[in-house]
Amino acid sequence: MKLLKFLFLSVIVIATGANAQESENARQMGHTDQNKFRQMKDLLATPNESRTASGAPGYAYTQQKVNYVMDIRLDEANNRIYGEEKITYHNNSKDHLEYLWLQLDQNMRAKNSKTPDITTETFNAPFNGPQVFTNANLKDRFDGGFKIEYVKNDDGTDLSHHINQTMMRINLSKPLAPGEVFKFQIKWWYNINDINVDGGRSGLETFPDGNNNYTIAQFYPRLCVYDNVEGWQNMQFWGRSEFALEFGDFEVKITVPADHILEATGDLQNPKDVLTREQQKRFNQARKSFTDPVFIVTQEEAEINEKGRSTKTKTWHFKADQVRDFAFASSRKYIWDAMAVNINGRAVMAISLYPKEGNPLWEEHSTRVVANTLEEYSKLTFDYPYSKAVSVHSERQGMEYPMICFNYGRPNPDGSYDERTKRGMIGVITHEIGHNFFPMIVNSDERQWTWMDEGLNSFVETLAELDYDPNFFTGNLPKDIVPYMGGDQSHISPIMSQGDYVHQFGPNAYTKPAAGLYMLRHTIMGPELFDYAFRTYSQRWMFKHPTPADFFRTMEDASAMDLDWFWRGWFYTTDYTDIGVKEVKQYYLTDQPTERAMKIAELYNMNLEDYKDRLVYYAEAEDGTVPNDAKSVEDFDVLNNYLESLPDEERSKLVKAPKHFYQVTYEKPGGLVMPIIVELTYEDGSKEREMYPAQIWRYNEHEVTKVYRTDKAITRIVVDPDLETADVDTTNNAWPKQVQKSEFDKFKDKVRG
Known part of the structure; x- marks a missing residue:
């Protein structure tokens, strides 16, 4: 063993001497810290008594x-x-x-x-x-x-x-x-x-x-x-x-034609003045119905109502406390249904208003989607604090306000609709109702940072949609944004850009932030750590004005994870993910000196025969397969004798010596650092997953190597098999390399076709 240590040290000394001039040049040139894992102190505002380093409001916050x-x-x-x-x-x-x-x-x-x-x-x-x-x-x-x-x-x-x-x-x-x-x-x-x-x-x-x-x-x-x-x-x-x-308190009186049905932000103060006795009775029934919507105004009644034109007026009176805005909707064409939602023991009303042109799609889904959205968002953030949430149908709108939003999704005139129309309607209602949480309560500055409401909301929307329908196509998963991430860099802006000048506003403010947060939850942090941190952020900044720094800092503060590398790369740059398999070398054990061993022995004037009972060699399988005459681990007396000499306590900690050794070099042509997710397939068809944290790139962001030691031969290695990291080029993701199109090329073919 002393001889082996001496040889190892000699190699190090030789290498150090060969690179001496290069090291001297590096010292003379100098450089700044450009490591992907450097901290974000150059990008985030200095913490103060108003906004703390933890991401929470400070004692002087106003x-x-x-x-x-x-x-x-x-x-x-x-x-x-x-x-x-x-x-x-x-x-x-x-x-x-x-x-x-x-x-x-x-x-x-x-x-x-x-x-x-x-x-x-x-x-x-x-x-x-x-x-x-x-x-x-x-x-x-x-x-x-x-x-x-x-x-x-x-x-x-x-x-x-x-x-x-x-x-x-x-x-x-x-x-x-x-x-x-x-x-x-x-x-x-x-x-x-x-x-x-x-x-x-x-x-x-x-x-x-x-x-x-x-x-x-x-x-x-x-x-x-x-x-x-x-x-x-x-x-x-x-x-x-x-x-x-x-935020503030609103008291609003709205005068409209007497035959109109109206909904607005806040609680109705005068139902007896504007609703019939039957409508009041039905609404009270809806307050107790937690499974199915109750019609307050039916389609038949709405169709009768829309044929008239009242010359009289009614005044609807609403009050709303601690809201940031006010909106309303009014028409004599409205069908009106509602149901109750159980939010941690408190009944909240899910309500829909829509003309007959929205049916049958709206009566089938709208209010149920509202209810599902309130339930799912409350789980991940905080209990919905308001008394109601209203979805109003308008042909070409998708816009949100406290307690009320306007949504598209209209069937054909004959009432038929395709899956795309249905999915679009469910998606927009989920999204706009979800805005009650971001930014109507977690009140970020939309004019400056669009992603803080649209991106965060689109992320939670994705989880709510998948709860409503596990097969729902959200468009917000990492694999969905590959065409955008791999597109023309002259038409891509960093997420951290003011909304009025960004290129590709939708992907920039909605899908890329949502996909990034999904990646954080699903791949990088895990649901338990992510959910706790995200809930902490949401509850810290309820009814307050958070900034991006408050979000970034809280997510780290509540999870004990350093995510500066992720925020910097995903939010402040337009870099993309591209990680692949560069090279795979297979090794086997042998009792014969290898060419490398003989060269070292010659260099130091050694006779390897003198050490045949003390050395085990390994050789590279040039064609990727182990030679038939390769020795099994059990054949090496020198290794077995060493193991037998160990104390029982140490020997009990050892595993069986593997028969196969693979040295895999992973490369990263893309600018983003990401975890390396690897799926290994063995000769018997079984599979195994490994995930290496993004920090594996901390010393060399271009390539890293890992060694796999196994009893079974590996037949295939695939990076990111489930497309979790928005990898823009999957042609380098597998070994043995197969001719395949990247996800981006598949998308381009689909568009052209």
């Missing part, structure tokens, strides 16, 4: 509160919204505020809006048909936007203000001190856009019978967020990146 009292009138004859609001702004920060900023989102549709001006145009409309050509070139621009009638102080005097596109600044006569409250009022109106003609996240849909479906949101001037990260979040609304809003 946030503002805004209360609204509104009177709203829907003018069906002219398709207008008229409104008056009284706003109470609580300055809970430690800052003196010189002004307040409000969002005027409807102004993106004003005639003088700059939103159309930032869109590149090409003149190809004639090839798309006369309607497209007319809308693009002959139609006068829709007269949208807020018409502000007044902005006044609480005492009725005029309040100085200035409008800059989609933002309005309230000029305070004196700074608003910490702890002070400021009250003011605004009166306005605007023309409601037709979502099928003018687009928009809210508006109206017109039916051939002359009736409208009103899905109304962003309908009132509302306060911007002021916090200790951004100050005022007053980035202009260009139509894509969504909203940053403060």
Whole structure:
């Protein structure tokens, strides 16, 4: 044994001498730390008393509160919204505020809006048909936007203000001190856009019978967020990146035609004034039905109702506490059903409103999907705190607000529908109802970081959809995003990009974050560690304003896992995964000196015959198979004698010496480090899985080697057999190498075909 140690040390000394000049050059050049596992202190904000290093809110964390009292009138004859609001702004920060900023989102549709001006145009409309050509070139621009009638102080005097596109600044006569409250009022109106003609996240849909479906949101001037990260979040609304809003209490009265059915954020305060006795009775039945929806308004009743036109009005009165926004839907065409959902012993109402054009698909699935979503999201985050969740059908919408959302998924006119339509409807309802958790409660800044609500929500949506239907195609699994990850780098943006300028908005903000979190849960962390950390984040930041750093830090803090390598690679770069098998060498034991052993012996003037009872050699099988005359382990007396000389305690810890040895080199052409997941297939057909943590790449990010010692010959090695890591090129994933197309090439063939 002393001789072997001497030979090993000699080889090391020789190698060190050969690389001396190279090492000296490295010392002279110098470099910065570019290791994939370096910590993220260069990317994350410094922790402070407001936001701690653990990812939790600090003792000095504050946030503002805004209360609204509104009177709203829907003018069906002219398709207008008229409104008056009284706003109470609580300055809970430690800052003196010189002004307040409000969002005027409807102004993106004003005639003088700059939103159309930032869109590149090409003149190809004639090839798309006369309607497209007319809308693009002959139609006068829709007269949208807020018409502000007044902005006044609480005492009725005029309040100085200035409008800059989609933002309005309230000029305070004196700074608003910490702890002070400021009250003011605004009166306005605007023309409601037709979502099928003018687009928009809210508006109206017109039916051939002359009736409208009103899905109304962003309908009132509302306060911007002021916090200790951004100050005022007053980035202009260009139509894509969504909203940053403060929590508060709402009291809203909405006047609509008397034959309309209406739902909104909050709890209805006057059911006896707006519902018939039968409708009240049915809704009370629904409160006790936990298995099937109960119809409050049937299709037959809705079809009768849609044929009339009441000239009278009703006022629906709602209150909502601790919500960040308010929306409502109103139409005389609505079918209305509801059922109760058991959220940890508390009954929450799952509700759907839809015209007959949504059936039979909507009555079969909508309310059940709402219920399933509330149950599954509550398991992974926190118990749903509100009293209800409402799904409203609109032909081309998918948009979320507290307690209410607007969803597409319409069957053919004859009521038939294909699997794609059904899946799309279930998916959008799950997604939009899920937004009640992110960002309606875990209230991230959507204008700045779209992925924090869309990506996190899409991830939990995936789990909820698979619970509703185990065969559901979610589109959010790692294997689903391979075409995007392996695409043209000039049209891919890092996830950590502000939403208005990213390329491929959907994959960037929705599917890549969702697939990454699924990978974290399923492959990297495991469900137990992931779920605890994710639940910790969700509960820490309920009704607060988290940032990306708060999420990243909490996930590590609650799991004892260093994930900086994952956040840095998956969220801050456009690198992709590509891990494969570079080389496989097979070795066998022999009692004959190998060529390498003889060269070493010659170098040190050794006679190997003198050590034949003390040495065991190994040789590489050049053709990948073990020669017939190869020695079995049992044939080596020198090895067996050594083992027999060991104390019983040490010998009991040893396993049977293997007959086969494989040295496998794994390569990583891709820029991302990921765990190496390996499936070994043996000569008898049995299989075995190994997973090496991503940290295996910490010293060499280009290639690593592992040795497999086994009694059975290995016939096949496959990397990432279940496509868990979004590997963009699977042609190098197997040994022996087989001619096969990568997942990306398969996708391209499918598109071309």
